[in-house]
Amino acid sequence: MARTATESLARNVVESGQRAAARSNTTAGTDARRATFRVWRGAGSTGALQDYSTEVSEGMVVLDAIHRIQAESASDLAVRWNCKAGKCGSCSAEINGMPRLMCMTRLSELDLNEPVTVEPMRAFPPLKDLVTDVSSNFRAKKRIRKFTPRPPDSPDGTWRMAQSDADRVQEFRKCIECFLCQDVCHVLRDHRLHEQFVGPRLLVHAAQLEMHPLDILDRRDELKESHGIGYCNITKCCTKVCPENITITDNAIIPLKERVVDRHFDPLAKLVRLMRGKKAGRGIGEAGSGSAE
Amino acid sequence: MLVIGAGGAGLRAAIEAANGGASVGLVCKSLLGKAHTVMAEGGVAAALANVDDRDNWKVHFADTMRGGQYLNNWRMAELHAKEAPDRVKELEAMGAVFDRTPDGKILQRNFGGHKYPRLAHVGDRTGLEIIRTLQDFAIHQPIEVHMECTIVSLLKDGNRVAGALGYDRERGRFKLFSANAVVLATGGIGRAFTVTSNSWEYTGDGHALAYNAGAALQDMEFVQFHPTGMVWPPSVRGILVTEGVRGEGGILVNREGRRFMFDDVPENYRGQTADNEEEGWRYTQGDKSARRPPELLTRDHVARAIIKEVREGRGSPHGGVFLDISWIRAKLPNAEEHIKKKLPSMYHQFKQLADIDITKEPMEVGPTTHYVMGGIRVDADTQMSSVPGLFAAGEVGAGLHGANRLGGNSLSDLLVFGMRAGKYATEYAGRQSTPRVDAQQADTVVQAALAPFDRAGGENPYQVEHDLQAMMQELVGIVRREEEMRRALESLKTLKQRAAKVSVTGNREYNPGWHTALDIQNLLTVSEIVARAALERKESRGGHFRDDFPDKDPSYGKFNIVIKRGSSGDMQVTREPIPEMREDLKKIIEENK
Secondary structure, three states, X not given: OOOOOOHHHHHHHHHHHHHHHHHHHHHHOOOOOEEEEEEEEEEOOEEEEEEEEEXXXXXXXXXXXXXXXXXXXXXXXXXXXXXXXXXXXXXXXXXXXXXXXXXXXXXXXXXOOOOEEEEOOOOOOEEEOOEXXXXXXXXXXXXXXXXXXXXXXXXXXXXXXXXXXXHHHHXXXXXXXXXXXXXXXXXXXXXXXXXXXXXXXXXXXXXXXHOOOOEOOOOXXXXXXXXXXXXXXXXXXXXXXXXXXXXXXXXXXXXXXXXXXXXXXXXXXXXXXXXXXXXXXXXXXXXOOOOOO | OEEEOOOHHHHHHHHHHHHOOOOEEEEOOOOOOOOHHHHOOOOXXXXXXXXXXXXXXXXXXXHHHHXXXXXXXXXXXXXXXXXXXXXXXXXXXXOOOOOEOOOOXXXXXXXXXXXXXXXXXXXXXXXXXXXXHHHHHHOOOOEEEEXXXXXXXXEEEOOEEEEXXXXXXXXXXXXXXXXXXXXXXXXXXXHHOOOEOOOOOOOOHHHHHHHHOOOOEEOOOOXXXXXXXXXXXXXXXXXXXXXXXXXXXXXXXXXXXXXXXXOOOXXXXXXXXXXXXXXXXXXXXXXXXXXXXXXXXXXXXXXXXXHHHHHOOOXXXXXXXXXXXXXXXXXXXXHHHHHHHHOHHHHHHHHHHHOOOOOOOOEEEEEEEEXXXXXXXXXXOOOEOOOOOEEEOHHHEOOOOOOOOOOOHHHHHHXXXXXXXXXXXXXXXXXXXXXXXXXXXXXXXXXXXXXXXXXXXXXXXXXXXXXXXXXXXXXXXXXXXXXHHHHHHHHHHHHHHHHOXXXXXXXXXXXXXXXXXXXXXXXXXXXXXXXXXXXXXXXXXXXXXXXXXXXXXXXXXXXXXXEEEOOXXXXXXXXXXXXXXXXXXXXXXXXXX
């Protein structure tokens, strides 16, 4: 029986072991090091940055440091977190001014000779310390009309869908709702138009619905009228901070804007739509019987 | 009615209750959509037979029972296997977008202990897809969501449940919920251990709430240590590495480069397991004539095999073993792209947290506390506990998984039994008159919850939590001994005294120190339950391994260990016989041997 691993595999593993051991060695010297974290402490809008010194070791992320500070010297330091693996999107903050997930920001990326600043997301009303009121995002989502599928393709109640069609919306459905894109969006952050503009996260949500292979609703009117898609002027800051690397502006917002423009300014499409009673400009899902318009 | 917990099970229960016309409250400790379900990676098990038409509910049932070493509640295993396909199809009607087969159906992948490719999935982020689908559906239903709210006690009216008392984390104000029926969907107990894949929320709240309300718990000795958690760097130790890596062809090797999983294949799986590397590879690539590689044996077995390698000095530099998917470069021309497509979040996780490119080099992995098979003892069909009006679904419930859970059976569990709990709790609630909530009872709970603020100069709650976790990891972890568990019970006495004296600073608004002070009460309760159940089971089976009783003892296969609070507040441990299995189900098991 061919039980032993192939030679190349064995070599691979041995080399990897050496690399892993080497990693440990390089860290030995830095293990006892201390670093300063300048953390926003406050209730509501009043507060100040406060310095905390704590020990840091190899592989630590900013969230580890915050937990250490909590355990050592500030047990009431408020912070949201859950999975600690970049999957739940709870621990969003501004680290040295950059919107990031604390659990995915390694200390080795930062200059520890200077204090590391950790602040709450500034686009949202502050609650306490690093925790902000993100409820506007949940309210905005409720206003976007829900997923509405065409009738099933098969008598057993299932649908057929090509992987290539699934791919397009799967990119949007990767979103972990960390709201960092909302945080960096100047419409929300600087102009505070939370009630007029749903923001990039919710436009990604709308995009996955609009481009969903099975969905038959047309949300273009509401995108323009009540979700404020016109406020976005494509500065692409949201795309830059997305921890899931969703191409928010190019793949979600711009195509949505184009659809809205088509609907409202293209007389031919309007005529076709009136005659067919369906949403125009959709390649997929047109087998749907009823129209939602 | 009230649903406590908004992961997959809680959301599914709330949706069903709203469908049934109930007025539903849904309480969650975090923001909506952040629950631990997001961490489920590999997929949801359902015998859809889209990839292999030999699959059906009978094979799924037999696989689940075999994996659980026949301690499972066979009726739950039957319902689960029969209903999982419909629950998955339903998700698609709610908007979920699963990966597809070439003919456009839901794609299914291989997983440990499942005879055929059975896990519907979305890359390696299936849990996120499921929770987001349910969340986005639920917000358009008449469900009142209470985010960032922690329940500290259930309230009773005589024998029956009458509601619950909790506090909102943001302001620290108490909230009283009056309810005809309560569904617990609070997840597990992983925070009782140091090395865990579980988030801070997993403090055994539902287990402790039910226990304190007088409900019976069972199978609490069975804690699943997932074989592959990250081991390096130290700060990420325990974070999950999906079984999907092995499903896609990943192999386990020790420091000598030896593929050790071939060394010891348990008797009852020998006929289904490949005996050479080539056959194992063919299986992962969909060859129906091939048997599965030994890396895809059940989690309890793989975890113990890894521990053995490490103990005998053949582990990796940081105390694990190597999990290698990069080797498939020798087999597939576009292996790097293939890995990134199939395992995107694993690629991301290792690249970002450990500087490792999994398409080029092996990962270091070791066992991590992942799941508790045990939980609240429930009626198989309705999910009602021994307390009238109190229901449980998902990880906090017990019975489906027996001594060991198969990967993928958790997401299907929470859909199938979340739906059932929601349905039957609604029916039950409709038959009841409004219960009386005793103000005195609520007041006592509030006073106890606020006590840590009144004590000055007491110990820091984080320290007590830390010491509890370290103690459980060492004494009631993956390998157990009588003497160590006796020591654990002694330590728990001391820890309880310490926990009763912790003090917290600051005010009630979003104060994690205070939250921890309350959470450790639940952790202490479940830790004692686990230790007592583990002491009682003097054999090794599934997730429970006794160094002093290393073999399976058939006489222990006839009962579940049940724990209940006695009338004087003491913990009562009993052995409850497993009912005789129905003949038709016995036959299915025989046919699938």
